[in-house]
Amino acid sequence: MDASNTQAFDACLREALAQTREWVPRWLGKLHSTLKDRELSAGQLSEKQGMLQARTTLESHRDLIATRFLAAFAESMENALPHTGTGSRRSPTVSFDELELMGDDQVQETVELARVQQVVKMAVDEELVTLTSRMSGAQGLTVVNPEANPLRVEVIVAALMTALKGLHVEAAVRTRWLQVGAISLGDELRHLYAYLSKQLDRAGVKPAGYVVTQTAAPRRLVAAASPRDEAVSVQEVLVNDNLLTLDHLHQLLVGNLDLNEKSNSKTAVSDNVMGRTLASEVVTLMLKRIAADERLLAPVRNLVQDMKPALLQLARSEPRFFADKQNPARRLLDAITERSLAFTSEMDPGYNPFSNQVRGIVRTLLKPGEDLAERFPSLLADLHRSQAESVAPAQVQARGLAVQTLVRVEQRNLLAERVAAEIRARNDFDKAPGVVRRFLTGPWSQVVAQARLEMSESSPVSPVDSPARRYSDILPDLLWSSQLALASLNRPRLVKVIPGVLRTLREGLDSIDYPREQTEAFFQALMGLHEAAYKTQRSSQEPPPEEEQPSIQPEMDDEPWMQRTEARDSCLMDDVLLDSQLTSTQPAFLETRPMQRQRDWAEVKAEMAVQRTSDLPVGTWVDVLQDGQAMRWQITWASPHGTLFLFTGANGRSLSMTKRGLERLLEQDRLRVVADHGVVDEALDEVARQAWLNSAMAQDKKGP
Incomplete structure (x- = not known):
């Protein structure tokens, strides 16, 4: 990255903090005025009292809010830059597993956060696109990465929520502040983004570009990584996925709905119908996400979609089967999608037997009968057995x-x-x-x-x-x-x-x-x-010669040492042992993004590699460049202290690496993470995120 760009980037962040000290008090003043106007125009006594309480509470907390928000914003901005480029999983705003553990108040706070973010994003759309492009360019990126902008809406709103949640005020008061102040917050950020974009422009920073990619469904061209995608996604949600909200999904997961088919009360019948409908909606959205997951081969995605009638039928009798990771149906879906990640082409060895077996599974599931739930365990056992038998005893x-x-x-x-x-x-x-x-x-x-x-x-x-x-x-x-x-x-x-x-x-x-x-x-x-x-001949009275100064170099390499036979028996990757100068000549993944922000290069690379390695759990699928070709491997074992890793290929071959060797491949962009979480897990996280967005839009329709 050019030194002038580095200076421009740092100067932009410093100016953002300086500007925030000015606009936050101004925003709080606007919020106070708006609350007073709403109080005077309120038609109902309860609404008038609510606005009065929110206004008077704000008067006594304005300075504290400003102070805490500035502190939270500075910390969030520092932590907002991405440190790794390997994550294949989009970090959800709320994960499917976390939702089940939330209380009702936490769910409501999450919905309110979503609403504020959407209102603000609508207000800053154009300015955010421009600033993100400049921010990416200032960090040496040729392609826009939204996470390269530490001033993005999510970061600022999260800092505001952190500041407000630290106050000893009623939740209803905080909610009114957010509802009433969301629009003016968007106005302030729009001016901030425009001001900072001009500053980067004056510093000579060239904007990064947006990559045009083809989505799986529907077929249309979009600018990958563009913040506008969020707005498009929300509009599609309103049309197609209007039922599922975060509150509904939470009720389904925690069991607040009576799903007993034998219940006779009207409430139970209503809950039962609602539960089945919600479960069907989750299954539909989950399969929709899997269908768009291009890490899976197209024939496999089609086969998974063919399972939809059976999964919808199962949802009628077991509406929460997808949330139970031990449920045979969920485990079967996990096993199919997880195994399919091993194949990068329909020509790969082992793909045809696997796809034929999945076709057989689909045929079995689609057969009429009342014993659908009983078919999943045996099908799962057959799949595991065939996979074990496909690996040679040697x-x-x-x-x-x-x-x-x-x-x-x-x-x-x-x-x-x-x-x-x-x-x-x-x-x-x-x-x-x-x-x-x-x-x-x-x-x-x-x-x-x-x-x-x-x-x-x-x-x-x-x-x-x-x-x-x-x-x-x-x-x-x-x-x-x-x-x-x-x-x-x-x-x-x-x-x-x-x-x-x-x-x-x-x-x-x-x-x-x-x-x-x-x-x-x-x-x-x-x-x-x-x-x-x-x-040497000298008496004990002679002063000794100067001793060699202690070596400033490390006395022991942190690379785990192996004997030749151990390297052979553990299938150690040979070229990891080569000098880094030699291995760096290997071609890297061309589509891998460069480092986001450079400090001292050696320091950044070491920090990045350590964090990346710690983020690779057993089960992670990776592509490793060997002899100019990308080979697909899965981490199937890690040593107790995380210094050694064993990988297994689709053909059953084994490959081991030291932690140092794995870090080196990551530094050289010769290793790319394909999936570090289950495909179904990620699909369900996207369902939760969709429900989160639906809730925000539904709340926005109701108004404050």
Whole structure:
């Protein structure tokens, strides 16, 4: 990113804070005036009293609201910039799983938040598009990323909600403030966005562009990432999905509706009809989202849509089946969509048997009969069995060996870290030359750790002549003999200890099959130190020569070390071990967005990779560039401490990576996350978000 753009971006954020100190008090003044006007024009006593209470409460809290909002806004703006580019999942405003845990008051607050956001977005549409484009351009992006704008409406409204919720005022008062002040809030933000866009323009920042993409349904061209998409989506909702609101969905999930078919009361019958209707609406929207998910091959999406009659029929008897992750029907849908992520083409090995089995599942589900619910468990068991049988026994054994090997590698590396800490704590460690220190806290800590593991497996008691003891016992002689000032004073001892030290060192390194070529430089340096000490003649009264300064480089690489056989048994990805300068020449994913905002490049890349790695749970599907081709893999195992990962391909092959190797691929854009959550989970989150938008529009129609 150009340095001038960086300065322009930072200056824009500083100006946003300065402007906010001016417009927030102005907005609060407008809100006070509007509340007074509503109070005077109110036709009903209850409405007049409500406006009076809201106005008088505002008078006593104006300064506190302004102070808290500015603090919340500054913090939210700092955290609003995206730190990763790997997430394939759109972060929902309210997730499906969270909704079930909410209380009625929380649901209402969420609806109110949605309404305010929609009113404000309608007021700032054009200005927000322009500012977001400039903000993206200021961060070096050629394609607009809405999240690259830390001043977007969601951030500002969320900061306002945080400030208001921290006040000790009634919820009804906060609601009136938001309802009455939403329009004037939009006006203030419109002026703010226009002012900041002009500032970036004067600074020479070029706007990023919008990518035109083809949506799945309906077929129309839209500007990907444009804030206008939200408005279009809302209008479509009003026409097609007008039934489902967040409150209705919440009632369905928490069981507030009487869904007992045998109930005779009018209320129960009404609840039963409403529950079935809502369940059908959820199923319809869920399948609609899956149908638009282009990560699944088109034939698979069509097969899932063919299941709709069966799922709608099931919704009549089990209206909440989709919310129960243990329900056989939900598990079957999860299994089909999850497995389908393994295939990137209909020509992939294993796709035809899978698609044929799904067709058979659909045929079975569409057969007439009252036993529909009983068919799902057996179909699910058949699907799991066929998937297990599709993997060759040799691949199953290889995967088991890989997991066993990786567990042992992590155990040894963690123990090696403790051994290195013990060595560093020795009184004679800091005086040793850097080459010796690095060797002891690197390869030799692995040697000692391996010996201790083997000893703990064979005997709980440490024999005196055990390798673990001998490998630790040579430390005093090794450290002493490497110090010229000390070893030169006692040549007889030096001559006596050198053979045993060298013999034990080679024995230990051989015990872990450490590459001899990687340690020859150390042995040459060590023998050079010994030779210098032997040839030096001086009395104990002479001042010792200046010692080598402690190395400022890390004494131990954080990359988990593996033996050659361990790398082979765990199917370690070979090219991860190559020098980063070599691997960076591999082609990256062209459509991957560049880094959003650059500080110090090394610092940002390290922060980004660590966060990305921590966000990749077991079950995540990724594409990895190997030999110029994208290969689809799934994380099927992670070591207990998250330092090693095992991937499995659609063909049953295994591939392991260290955390460092995974981070390197992410940094180089050679690994792209396809899905880090279940397809059905994401579809249901979008259903909850749709209900959230419906609620906002319905509330807006009612008016304040």
